[in-house]
Amino acid sequence: xxxxxxxxxxxxxxxxxxxxxxxxxxxxxxxxxxxxxxxxxxxxxxxxxxxxxxxxxxxxxxxxxxxxxxxxxxxxxxxxxxxxxxxxxxxxxxxxxxxxxxxxxxxxxxxxxxxxxxxxxxxxxxxxxxxxxxxxxxxxxxxxxxxxxxxxxxxxxxxxxxxxxxxxxxxxxxxxxxxxxxxxxxxxxxxxxxxxxxxxxxxxxxxxxxxxxxxxxxxxxxxxxxxxxxxxxxxxxxxxxxxxxxxxxxxxxxxxxxxxxxxxxxxxxxxxxxx
Amino acid sequence: xxxxxxxxxxxxxxxxxxxxxxxxxxxxxxxxxxxxxxxxxxxxxxxxxxxxxxxxxxxxxxxxxxxxxxxxxxxxxxxxxxxxxxxxxxxxxxxxxxxxxxxxxxxxxxxxxxxxxxxxxxxxxxxxxxxxxxxxxxxxxxxxxxxxxxxxxxxxxxxxxxxxxxxxxxxxxxxxxxxxxxxxxxxxxxxxxxxxxxxxxxxxxxxxxxxxxxxxxxxxxxxxxxxxxxxxxxxxxxxxxxxxxxxxxxxxxxxxxxxxxxxxxxxxxxxxxxxxxxxxxxxxxxxxxxxxxxxxxxxxxxxxxxxxxxxxxxxxxxxxxxxxxxxxxxxxxxxxxxxxxxxxxxxxxxxxxxxxxxxxxxxxxxxxxxxxxxxxxxxxxxxxxx
Amino acid sequence: xxxxxxxxxxxxxxxxxxxxxxxxxxxxxxxxxxxxxxxxxxxxxxxxxxxxxxxxxxxxxxxxxxxxxxxxxxxxxxxxxxxxxxxxxxxxxxxxxxxxxxxxxxxxxxxxxxxxxxxxxxxxxxxxxxxxxxxxxxxxxxxxxxxxxxxxxxxxxxxxxxxxxxxxxxxxxxxxxxxxxxxxxxxxxxxxxxxxxxxxxxxxxxxxxxxxxxxxxxxxxxxxxxxxxxxxxxxxxxxxxxxxxxxxxxxxxxxxxxxxxxxxxxxxxxxxxxxxxxxxxxxxxxxxxxxx
Numbered sequence: 001x002x003x004x005x006x007x008x009x010x011x012x013x014x015x016x017x018x019x020x021x022x023x024x025x026x027x028x029x030x031x032x033x034x035x036x037x038x039x040x041x042x043x044x045x046x047x048x049x050x051x052x053x054x055x056x057x058x059x060x061x062x063x064x065x066x067x068x069x070x071x072x073x074x075x076x077x078x079x080x081x082x083x084x085x086x087x088x089x090x091x092x093x094x095x096x097x098x099x100x101x102x103x104x105x106x107x108x109x110x111x112x113x114x115x116x117x118x119x120x121x122x123x124x125x126x127x128x129x130x131x132x133x134x135x136x137x138x139x140x141x142x143x144x145x146x147x148x149x150x151x152x153x154x155x156x157x158x159x160x161x162x163x164x165x166x167x168x169x170x171x172x173x174x175x176x177x178x179x180x181x182x183x184x185x186x187x188x189x190x191x192x193x194x195x196x197x198x199x200x201x202x203x204x205x206x207x208x209x210x211x212x213x214x215x216x217x218x219x220x221x222x223x224x225x226x227x228x229x230x231x232x233x234x235x236x237x238x239x240x241x242x243x244x245x246x247x248x249x250x251x252x253x254x255x256x257x258x259x260x261x262x263x264x265x266x267x268x269x270x271x272x273x274x275x
Numbered sequence: 276x277x278x279x280x281x282x283x284x285x286x287x288x289x290x291x292x293x294x295x296x297x298x299x300x301x302x303x304x305x306x307x308x309x310x311x312x313x314x315x316x317x318x319x320x321x322x323x324x325x326x327x328x329x330x331x332x333x334x335x336x337x338x339x340x341x342x343x344x345x346x347x348x349x350x351x352x353x354x355x356x357x358x359x360x361x362x363x364x365x366x367x368x369x370x371x372x373x374x375x376x377x378x379x380x381x382x383x384x385x386x387x388x389x390x391x392x393x394x395x396x397x398x399x400x401x402x403x404x405x406x407x408x409x410x411x412x413x414x415x416x417x418x419x420x421x422x423x424x425x426x427x428x429x430x431x432x433x434x435x436x437x438x439x440x441x442x443x444x445x446x447x448x449x450x451x452x453x454x455x456x457x458x459x460x461x462x463x464x465x466x467x468x469x470x471x472x473x474x475x476x477x478x479x480x481x482x483x484x485x486x487x488x489x490x491x492x493x494x495x496x497x498x499x500x501x502x503x504x505x506x507x508x509x510x511x512x513x514x515x516x517x518x519x520x521x522x523x524x525x526x527x528x529x530x531x532x533x534x535x536x537x538x539x540x541x542x543x544x545x546x547x548x549x550x551x552x553x554x555x556x557x558x559x560x561x562x563x564x565x566x567x568x569x570x571x572x573x574x575x576x577x578x579x580x581x582x583x584x585x586x587x588x589x590x591x592x593x594x595x596x597x598x599x600x601x602x603x604x605x606x607x608x609x610x611x612x613x614x615x616x617x618x619x620x621x622x623x624x625x626x627x628x629x630x631x632x633x634x635x636x637x638x639x640x641x642x643x644x645x646x647x648x649x650x651x652x653x654x655x656x657x658x659x660x661x
Numbered sequence: 662x663x664x665x666x667x668x669x670x671x672x673x674x675x676x677x678x679x680x681x682x683x684x685x686x687x688x689x690x691x692x693x694x695x696x697x698x699x700x701x702x703x704x705x706x707x708x709x710x711x712x713x714x715x716x717x718x719x720x721x722x723x724x725x726x727x728x729x730x731x732x733x734x735x736x737x738x739x740x741x742x743x744x745x746x747x748x749x750x751x752x753x754x755x756x757x758x759x760x761x762x763x764x765x766x767x768x769x770x771x772x773x774x775x776x777x778x779x780x781x782x783x784x785x786x787x788x789x790x791x792x793x794x795x796x797x798x799x800x801x802x803x804x805x806x807x808x809x810x811x812x813x814x815x816x817x818x819x820x821x822x823x824x825x826x827x828x829x830x831x832x833x834x835x836x837x838x839x840x841x842x843x844x845x846x847x848x849x850x851x852x853x854x855x856x857x858x859x860x861x862x863x864x865x866x867x868x869x870x871x872x873x874x875x876x877x878x879x880x881x882x883x884x885x886x887x888x889x890x891x892x893x894x895x896x897x898x899x900x901x902x903x904x905x906x907x908x909x910x911x912x913x914x915x916x917x918x919x920x921x922x923x924x925x926x927x928x929x930x931x932x933x934x935x936x937x938x939x940x941x942x943x944x945x946x947x948x949x950x951x952x953x
Contacts, residue, residue, distance in 0.1 A: 008858075009758065012753050012756075012758050013758065013759070013760075015753070016750075016753065016754075016758070016760075016764045019750060019764075019768060020764060020767045020768065022826070023767055023768050023770060023771055023826070023829075023830070024767060024770070026771075026779070026782050026783060026786060026826070027770070027771075027774075027782075029782060029785075029786060029792050030778075030782045033785070042790075044795070045785075045790065045791060045792050045795045046792050046795045046796050046799065083684075084684075086680075087680040087681040087684055088681060090677040090678065090680060090681065091677060091678040091680070091681035091682070093677055094673070094674035094675070094676075094677035094678040095674075095678065097674075098673070098674025098677065098678070099674070100671075100672075100674045100675070102675075103674060103678070106678060106682070108944065108948075109685070110685070111943075111944055111947050112940055112941075112943075112944050113685060113689050114943075115880070115883045115936070115939070115940050115943050116689060116693075116933075116936070116940065117883070117886070117887030117888060117909075117932060117933070117936055118888070119887060119888075119890065119908075119909045119912055119913075119929065119932070120692075120693070120696060120887075120929040120930075120932055120933045120936075121688065121689065121692035121693065121696065121929075122692075122912070122916070122925075122929070123692075123695075123696055123699060123912075123916050123922050123925050123926050123929060124691065124692035124695035124696050124699065124926075125688070125692050126916075126917070126922075127695070127699075127922065128691075128692075128695075143687075143688075144688060146684060146688075147684045147685065147687055147688025147689070148688055150681050150684045150685055150688070151685065151689075154681055165359065165361065167357045167358075167359055167361035168361050168363060170326075170328050170348070170355075170357070170361065171355065171357060171361035171363075171422075172363075172374070172378075173328070173347070173348045173349055174326055174327075174328070174348045174349065174351075174353065174354065174355045174432075175349070175354070175374060175375035175378060175379075175422075175426070176348075176349035176350075176375065176378050176379050177349065177374070177375075177378040178349070178378070179673050179677070181378055185374070185378075186363055189365040189366075190363075190364060190365050204773055207775065208774075208775035208776060208777065208778075210775075210776065210777045210890070210891040210894065210895075211890045211891065211894075211909070211913065214894075214913075215913070215917050226775055226777040226778075226891075229777050229778065229781060230777060230781075230894065230895055233781050233784070233895060240785045243781060243785075244781070244782065244785065247778045247781050247782055250775050250777070250778040251774055251775065251778050254773055254774060254775065255770070255773075255774075258770065258773055262766055265769075265773060266769065266834050266838070345667065347667075347670040
């Protein structure tokens, strides 16, 4: 019996190690390839970099438009996450603490919209942006991203606010606090961790989005990092190390944030499931 | 002046049932008014309507001379203490107390002065930098009080503020509340389901049942001259005994029981179907009572020994009086077909379950209620029981 | 002034919800109405001609559309695979084997990476002379080497594999969280009754997280049907010869590469129709959860 448990344990550890190896190998592959010359890669795509070089990384950082794209991505991410978070914070507060007609309906619509495929909205939004003269500018992407993030963000705040006792808001109201003051001084300080979680989740989404960026942005100088990467892939098909060095640029910020705030990630990204 | 008037207040829930039905209530300036009643009677709803947290379906709420019915809570200048205290978890004790003054934009030094003063009054001076999490239940309760006191409002509204404390702490906080009152004679509306709290704290006590105000009077008046069966049985512990009875020829009969009434009382109820009430303390151990009093003999079912005295529970072959308060189990009395009664006797009586117990009835202190309306039967021109 | 303040006191929730409502109207409701309208027109913005259902009949007769739709349905098969795998891993981790937190963190890592970056990396791994084939021949399994992305019958399964690789960790984390929330007593009671590990999982544990599994399956089905553009674009660009196109890719090529908004809109409407079934299920699951 005891022996059986032990074998089961070893088997599980072995299985988990294999799964982890599969999960990590592509990332390792990108890292090691980025450190190789194109020639070394062609000779042995999977070998350990015998003579590591930073050439690809410095190329990406200093001679190619990658930093420019990263900056664009950062601007788009910051702008859209900022707008959607503020909108959702206000709406979530109103839905949970407003106590007026129509808020339940708004929430139901909102939950449905969370899973509407963005691609189905793309054509009209493109036409609209053309008509507004915003196409091929970062604001066009920021506006669309912000709107797309609103439903999940509202849903997220509603779930969180429902855990705050209503008496806290009533106490502030009786004390003569206006709604904005209550939101700012009572609710927001209590929601710091939740807000941070949401910001991370939305930031990841904005940082990684490709289709909309690809359609809305055309000038090379205005691309987001994801759109830029795909161009890069097309242009340097035979220089895999260079492309993967650029890929690392897209991965590193995300991984760093992940390592710093793993629990926020896990909590936030599972929020659409269940409660 | 900050008396509170509630005129014709009705609150209807969306399902059509009435939470409050035409409640009229006046609380004089500086009075400590208690709203009491079983859970679901509408007392908290009424308090929230006074606070402005809920709007009445119809009716008017006045504070001082001002009609505040349409005003939002923040404009009514009232302070509220919540059942769960509603302390802001991210703020320190001092910040919690200050908050109400800060949002009203009082001068900074005034805020600090008042905060320290309130903290001192409540013995919180050493805890000002703590967060609510680091406080005991009693201390949190004090912070909630402090938050109200510091505001110096027109009125305090308290929603079962002691119900989250354990029994011992509740008694000491009750005493403290009474002490604070002598220092701050502000009009107060206090909601509780605990009739002892109501009787000990209130200048006036309003008893509510199913959204209808039953009686609003001083504690003494409520106890001595309840308006109806419900108030009679709700106020006082143990509850008043009530049985269905008829009065014929100066005798009141309830099942096997028959008691000769003094002529003055008999005249008031002669020939009527009544509910007869008697408080457990007015059923006396016959061996120690005035021999002139009428006697009954009952069989003891249960003895509840309380230290200085004991409750003797027994049943009678009579119908339980209708319309009384019966705690949570609304229909348990009706199931046996016998009325259950309690007598409070001295601890030295030595009564055991199964004993035949002779009891003397203090006939002067019998209560009579109309069997249909459940209202106290008063003699014309004379208050009941005088 | 006072009157306005009184009005705000009553109506502030609408004011607070206003920006979000406007954003939702602008990003969702307006385009959803427009896309249906566009699907009956042809031509580009500004000069549009009503064509009735011509766009739809074109689409239904277009073999590429059928291939794309079929590929989406093929990709749906990844959902049961990743659900079963994720559940198995979550159940193993739930016994709190040594290092389970670290394992969970590592398995989750792929999920947060940009799909474009993942796709590009895999495009090199799956090339004819890429990493996977090299690894295979390194360990003497060279005969298994394939042109993973270049052959029509392998391209879509390869895309599916990459999707599973990236989405698996999400399932693991979701199921782990649900399992952690279960009371230990039920399992302990079953252990005392002498039930085997697998029996306990199947009869006691899994039924208790059924709701969460349904959620995950619905969400992933929506994802696989309608949010896999990035993978296809960077891994195969729909190739070879449209063989790995999906509906999104079809919309993109028609609507933007070729500029026929009418056809793109018609496909978008069809996709909405399919997705709405799943969306309704998703909303039902939400209301049910709220009531529970």
